[in-house]
Each structure stands twice: as C-alpha cells, then as structure tokens.
Amino acid sequence: MQTVSVEELSSRLQSLPPNPRIVCSGNMAIPWEGVSVVDQALPSYVLNALNAPPGLPERDGVTVETCFVGAGMRRHPGLRYVPSRLSLVPLLFTRTLLPDAVLIHCAPPRDGQLSLGVEVNVLPAAIEACRARGGLVIAVVNERMPYTFGDAQVPVDHVDVALEIDTPLAAHTPGTPDDESAAIGERVASMVLDGATMQLGIGAVPDATLKAIIGRKELRVWTEMFSDGVLALDAAGALDRDHPLVTSFVFGSQELYDWVDGNPWVRMLRTEKTNDPGLIAQQRRMTSVNTALEVDLFGQANASRINARIHSGFGGQTDFIVGALHSPGGQSFIALRSWHPKADVSTIVPLVDEPVTSFQQSAIVTENGVARLWGHDEREQCRDLIEECAHPRVRDELWEEAAELGLA
Numbered sequence: 001m002q003t004v005s006v007e008e009l010s011s012r013l014q015s016l017p018p019n020p021r022i023v024c025s026g027n028m029a030i031p032w033e034g035v036s037v038v039d040q041a042l043p044s045y046v047l048n049a050l051n052a053p054p055g056l057p058e059r060d061g062v063t064v065e066t067c068f069v070g071a072g073m074r075r076h077p078g079l080r081y082v083p084s085r086l087s088l089v090p091l092l093f094t095r096t097l098l099p100d101a102v103l104i105h106c107a108p109p110r111d112g113q114l115s116l117g118v119e120v121n122v123l124p125a126a127i128e129a130c131r132a133r134g135g136l137v138i139a140v141v142n143e144r145m146p147y148t149f150g151d152a153q154v155p156v157d158h159v160d161v162a163l164e165i166d167t168p169l170a171a172h173t174p175g176t177p178d179d180e181s182a183a184i185g186e187r188v189a190s191m192v193l194d195g196a197t198m199q200l201g202i203g204a205v206p207d208a209t210l211k212a213i214i215g216r217k218e219l220r221v222w223t224e225m226f227s228d229g230v231l232a233l234d235a236a237g238a239l240d241r242d243h244p245l246v247t248s249f250v251f252g253s254q255e256l257y258d259w260v261d262g263n264p265w266v267r268m269l270r271t272e273k274t275n276d277p278g279l280i281a282q283q284r285r286m287t288s289v290n291t292a293l294e295v296d297l298f299g300q301a302n303a304s305r306i307n308a309r310i311h312s313g314f315g316g317q318t319d320f321i322v323g324a325l326h327s328p329g330g331q332s333f334i335a336l337r338s339w340h341p342k343a344d345v346s347t348i349v350p351l352v353d354e355p356v357t358s359f360q361q362s363a364i365v366t367e368n369g370v371a372r373l374w375g376h377d378e379r380e381q382c383r384d385l386i387e388e389c390a391h392p393r394v395r396d397e398l399w400e401e402a403a404e405l406g407l408a
Contacts, residue, residue, distance in 0.1 A: 002160065114154045177208035185211060210233060285330060293340075370384075
C-alpha cells in the first residue's frame with residue numbers, strides 16, 4: 001500500500017479505462033475526499049454505492065449506480081438502479097457489474113490490516129472482484145474511523161494506494177419516538193421472546209421496539225445494521241454476552257462509534273453472510289422487524305417504490321423474512337403506521353399497484369393492532385388486516401374492496 005497525495009491519486013486514476021465503474025463505501029461512510037478526487041480527475045465514471053446520502057456529484061458524465069437507493073440518489077439525474085436482493089449483490093461484481101476500481105473508507109492499519117470500520121456490506125466482494133481483474137483498490141484512511149473486526153479487516157497489501165485524512169464521521173443521534181411509533185414498538189416487543197435473535201434497522205419504529213424489549217434476557221443480534229439501541233440493550237443486561245453481535249454496517253452517534261472501536265464482541269460480516277437466508281435460519285428464534293410504504297389485503301408489501309419511481313429497493317427485507325420463517329421459533333414482522341402522515345393516505349390498501357417487495361410475513365403490525373398472516377387463510381388475513389391494522393376511517397371502504405377481490 002502506497003500513501004499518496006491528492007495529486008498522485010489523481011494521476012493514478014488516469015490509468016483506469018474510459019468511464020470506469022468505481023465501487024465505493026456507501027450508507028453514511030462515503031469517503032467524500034476520495035469521491036472529490038475521482039470527480040475532478042475523470043470526465044465520466046460510474047459510482048456504485050449502497051444507500052448513499054446527499055452530496056454525490058450530479059454533473060454530466062456521472063452515473064450513480066446502486067441496488068439500494070439512498071436519500072441522496074432518489075432524484076439524481078444519473079441514477080441507474082439495478083434491482084437485486086442485498087444477499088445477491090456481491091455476485092453481480094463477478095457477472096454484470098464488474099468493478100474497475102474500489103474506493104473504501106478505512107481505519108488506520110493494526111498488525112498489517114486496515115479495517116472497513118462501520119461499513120462492510122458488499123465491499124469485500126468488490127475488492128476481490130476488482131483485484132481479480134487487475135483493478136485499482138484505493139483506501140481513504142481516516143484517523144476517526146472505528147477499527148472493527150471480522151470481514152472488516154483488509155490486508156494492507158490488498159490496497160494499491162491510500163489517501164490519509166482526519167475527518168469526523170457522519171453521525172445520527174436517535175430522538176424520542178412519537179406516540180404512534182411507541183405504540184407499534186410496544187406491540188412488536190410483546191411478541192419478542194427471551195433468547196430471541198434480533199434484526200432491526202434504524203428509525204422511529206425500530207428505536208421504539210428496542211426500547212420496549214429492554215427487559216428481555218439473553219437477546220442476540222444478527223442484523224444488516226444496528227444503531228444506538230444496542231447500547232441501551234447492553235447497558236440493561238439484555239444481551240447474550242456469549243454470542244457476538246453480528247452486523248454488516250453501523251450508523252449512529254459518536255458514542256456508538258467509540259463503543260464499537262476495537263470491540264471484539266462486534267463482528268462485522270460481509271453481506272453474503274449476514275443476509276444469507278440459510279445462515280439467518282440457523283439463528284435462535286430469529287426475529288426480523290422491517291417496514292413498508294404500504295401493505296395490501298393479500299399481505300403483499302411495497303417498500304420500494306412511490307408512484308412507480310424507485311424510492312429504496314429490495315434491500316435485505318426478503319432475505320430476512322425467508323430466513324426468519326425457517327428459524328426454529330422465528331418470526332418476521334412488517335411494522336408501519338396505519339396512516340401515512342405526509343401523503344395523508346392509508347398504508348393498508350386493497351391491492352398494491354407498485355412492484356411487490358415482500359410477502360408472507362408472520363404478521364403486520366400498526367399502532368392499532370396485529371394481523372397474523374402466515375398460517376392463516378387469505379380471508380382471515382384480510383379480516384385481520386382491516387379490523388386490527390387499518391385506520392378506522394378506511395375500514396368500510398376496505399371491506400367493499402375486499403368483496404370485489406373475493407376476500408369477503
């Protein structure tokens with residue numbers, strides 16, 4: 001690994017083929033200094049990243065490619081969305097999305113190994129595919145990046161050039177859940193058993209759920225990502241200390257980053273492991289909690305599109321639903337408000353008119369109640385979705401639509 005200046009890195013980028021594909025650390029770990037050098041050095045390029053925040057270059061010649069659309073990508077003029085379950089994204093780097101370079105955000109090396117820190121995800125697969133093709137692996141080495149273990153560790157000789165920086169990471173401090181989110185969290189938590197293995201994301205409902213399960217015992221974590229809620233569970237003694245906390249990326253407060261830095265209890269694994277339904281199914285009482293934009297009377301969930309425009313993507317929702325249902329004692333929940341506050345519409349609809357993200361969950365949960373799906377016939381599912389989950393103001397209308405659909 002050769003440490004270089006901005007000018008030297010710019011010169012190395014000139015060796016890439018025209019319009020190269022550059023796979024980059026995503027989520028809130030974008031190495032902005034490296035992206036800036038790429039943007040100034042190359043007239044055109046494809047930047048492949050997962051769930052990127054605002055700030056990506058938007059000029060002519062820049063294509064933003066992703067299998068999961070982040071807030072900074074939804075209205076990007078150069079967006080190229082490639083639908084894929086998250087567990088399968090690493091395979092694409094050896095088939096159709098061949099990387100010419102990889103741009104990673106790392107912690108400084110320890111014992112000859114860098115660390116991908118808070119963002120592992122698809123990056124190990126991208127590095128392997130890039131090196132197999134003779135591509136360029138670039139590390140932006142940040143003194144502020146926490147050092148994590150597992151698949152986060154990258155031998156220094158797998159990196160061609162490094163740019164050193166000292167920049168604070170993007171951070172998120174959880175707020176207090178609103179009343180509806182708190183009610184949903186309480187309902188989900190009431191179905192979580194001692195000894196369960198949890199998969200939870202970030203947001204008001206997951207935060208409320210974690211707050212509500214703080215009295216449980218021997219909980220484990222096998223998830224795509226976790227945030228500050230894990231700190232509270234640890235402080236309350238709710239976690240199984242004999243089992244590692246398994247995740248693929250971390251996003252939260254500076255307190256969380258300080259906690260994961262050098263913490264051997266946290267095992268950062270690559271996406272094809274964390275999201276492998278077969279490995280998920282092996283976890284004890286696997287309990288998956290996800291959300292959606294809308295759910296229809298057949299139990300089909302749309303979590304990906306609004307008015308046919310891509311909003312996010314498949315992500316790991318299907319991976320975890322399938323894995324959880326195959327786990328002994330496992331459960332999978334879709335938790336959402338019954339009424340969308342911004343769009344001012346019901347989230348329980350007769351029939352989704354967007355592509356379906358997932359189906360056959362254990363149950364749908366709103367602030368109003370719980371509709372058990374798996375193992376119940378379609379009319380029972382429909383009845384509970386209307387009577388237990390839907391907002392009262394739309395129940396009569398939903399019953400009329402249910403009759404038209406042959407569900408009532």
